[in-house]
Amino acid sequence: MSLSPPEKIAEQARSLLNVEVAGESAAAAGGTEVVYELRDVHVHYGQALAVGGMNMRIHKNVITAIIGPSGCGKSTMLRTLNRMNDAIPGFRLTGEVLYHDRSIYERSIDPVEVRRRIGMVFQRPNPFPKSIYENIAWAPRILGLRADLEERVENALRAAALWDEVKDRLKQSALGLSGGQQQRLCIARALAIEPDVLLLDEPCSALDPIATASVEELMHELKRDYTQVIVTHNMQQAARVADRTAFFSLNVENGSRSGVLVEYDTTKKIFTSPGDQRTADYIAGRFG
Amino acid sequence: MTTTSSPSTTLLGAEDLNLRRRRLTDRLMRLSATAAAGVAVAVLAIVVGSVVIKGASALSIPFLTQNPAVGLGAVGGGIANAIVGSALIVAVGTAMALPLGILIALYLTEFATPRTAPPIRLVLDLLNGTPTIVIGVFIFGLLVVSHSQTGFAASIALAIIMLPLMARTTQEMLLLVPGDLRNAAHALGVRRWRMILGIVLPSALGGILTGAILAVARAFGETAPLLLCDSVFGNTTSLNIFGTAIPNIPMDIYRYSESGFPTDHARAWGAALVLIALILVGNLSARAMLARQRRRLAGR
Numbered sequence A: 001m002s003l004s005p006p007e008k009i010a011e012q013a014r015s016l017l018n019v020e021v022a023g024e025s026a027a028a029a030g031g032t033e034v035v036y037e038l039r040d041v042h043v044h045y046g047q048a049l050a051v052g053g054m055n056m057r058i059h060k061n062v063i064t065a066i067i068g069p070s071g072c073g074k075s076t077m078l079r080t081l082n083r084m085n086d087a088i089p090g091f092r093l094t095g096e097v098l099y100h101d102r103s104i105y106e107r108s109i110d111p112v113e114v115r116r117r118i119g120m121v122f123q124r125p126n127p128f129p130k131s132i133y134e135n136i137a138w139a140p141r142i143l144g145l146r147a148d149l150e151e152r153v154e155n156a157l158r159a160a161a162l163w164d165e166v167k168d169r170l171k172q173s174a175l176g177l178s179g180g181q182q183q184r185l186c187i188a189r190a191l192a193i194e195p196d197v198l199l200l201d202e203p204c205s206a207l208d209p210i211a212t213a214s215v216e217e218l219m220h221e222l223k224r225d226y227t228q229v230i231v232t233h234n235m236q237q238a239a240r241v242a243d244r245t246a247f248f249s250l251n252v253e254n255g256s257r258s259g260v261l262v263e264y265d266t267t268k269k270i271f272t273s274p275g276d277q278r279t280a281d282y283i284a285g286r287f288g
Numbered sequence B: 001m002t003t004t005s006s007p008s009t010t011l012l013g014a015e016d017l018n019l020r021r022r023r024l025t026d027r028l029m030r031l032s033a034t035a036a037a038g039v040a041v042a043v044l045a046i047v048v049g050s051v052v053i054k055g056a057s058a059l060s061i062p063f064l065t066q067n068p069a070v071g072l073g074a075v076g077g078g079i080a081n082a083i084v085g086s087a088l089i090v091a092v093g094t095a096m097a098l099p100l101g102i103l104i105a106l107y108l109t110e111f112a113t114p115r116t117a118p119p120i121r122l123v124l125d126l127l128n129g130t131p132t133i134v135i136g137v138f139i140f141g142l143l144v145v146s147h148s149q150t151g152f153a154a155s156i157a158l159a160i161i162m163l164p165l166m167a168r169t170t171q172e173m174l175l176l177v178p179g180d181l182r183n184a185a186h187a188l189g190v191r192r193w194r195m196i197l198g199i200v201l202p203s204a205l206g207g208i209l210t211g212a213i214l215a216v217a218r219a220f221g222e223t224a225p226l227l228l229c230d231s232v233f234g235n236t237t238s239l240n241i242f243g244t245a246i247p248n249i250p251m252d253i254y255r256y257s258e259s260g261f262p263t264d265h266a267r268a269w270g271a272a273l274v275l276i277a278l279i280l281v282g283n284l285s286a287r288a289m290l291a292r293q294r295r296r297l298a299g300r
């Protein structure tokens, strides 16, 4: 097939997306403190390579988006950052994942402690079958953050822009909330234990556009205090919220498929002048 | 039009016979299955019906609140001591079986490896299938021969009978707890046992209790182990479960039905009615609770 020059594709992409690409701030350019550094990270499930070739730095107070086709290892990549993959049988990681210059896969590191520092929000809202208050208060209480628990709950709900909607029904079941409210509750729950990093795996895929907008707005506000990494299928969302974007692609080699990090740069660069043809094709909506 | 429709007509015609046979088989199968289900309902209706008809005459407030009159064939009195005794024996048995059953279920769902889980499940299923008289004989040899019949010996036998039921229903309910919830707790940096105590068990609690009630209802009616471990018939209320055998409902039914006096036969039917009512109420309420719990957990 004949390919258009990258500039043309970029232009197509821009008009296709028809969105304002997140500004290229100093932070986006990578000038600030490094939170994560991935050095030649490969992840296997059993014998099969799931995703490889990950070399990237994730910066403080920056929103980093992970995009790419289904099965390319976006979730896997995200879950290596807080060791959520450990529970999966056959999971094996090579290379180094440095978190503030310390390898989190070292023998001496307690994975529970890693997850304690790094919050995670999942694709499907998963509130506990408890009251709204208990959803937030449960983990802090257990983790020894018992002082001013009520205030902590309120702050978390405020930070997640949910306080005004639920302040009169804190004792009611969280399962009675709408999907968007449940997802923000899950974000509040993650924030209540004061993590350093927030990982979000397609947090809006089960939400309608209005709820999605509220989550995106929330992410913008949380930027001041948190480092965020978001996996998304929605390229417009990546363009709207992320400062930096990593594009993963699927490599098909003699019958086996594995993900690979193709390009990682500022969101503006990725969406307007991608350096790799595969990125350009994906952005322009041409797969394969 | 006609040219296109005629081949399909022949096709239908060719299969017509085959189709009719299959339809007939289908109808036969459905009919016999329905009939079998009908027989089950009928048997239950006949049993319950005859117990109600024959037992209702014996049933009265004193029958439930008074101890038996002295001597077989005597007039008046009730089965209060047996009701208390049965409740005590089953309660002690439950206190042993329930925690153990929950722990076994937790082991199976949370900690067992693919290698260790199947043999344990198999053992539970075998235990569940073991005739209760065998369990009775086992406890008889273990505790009664060397010592004497006690209510406690019966409690242990009933606990062994209840254990696999409780473990299996608990396990089933734990498996229904969505993995999403475990992930959520996991991602909060909470220790495994905290997650189990704080999220998994509470989410499944309704179902676990329901399973327990079903097992308790079953234990209430168990007779074989009581014959061997606790076959006393008396007219005093005894709470000394560790020291003596204590009266219970299945034993009352057995003794009264063996008696030659018609009044005692009526008592046997009355006691049977009390027992069956207890079991039915327990079963039905437990099943209603279970259905609600399943909906709540799965329908999220």
Ligand SMILES: Nc1ncnc2c1ncn2[C@@H]1O[C@H](COP(=O)(O)OP(=O)(O)OP(=O)(O)O)[C@@H](O)[C@H]1O
Pocket: A045, A050, A051, A069, A070, A071, A072, A073, A074, A075, A076, A077, A088, A257, A259
């Ligand atoms: N629990 C698991 N066990 C074995 N293989 C897995 C497991 N989870 C994911 N994989 C494999 O790892 C690869 C990457 O999966 P991953 O879920 O990370 O992809 P993804 O990019 O998040 O896809 P999607 O966009 O569909 O969510 C896939 O080939 C998948 O089959």
Ligand SMILES: [Mg+2]
Pocket: A074, A075, A076, A201
């Ligand atoms: Mg995924």
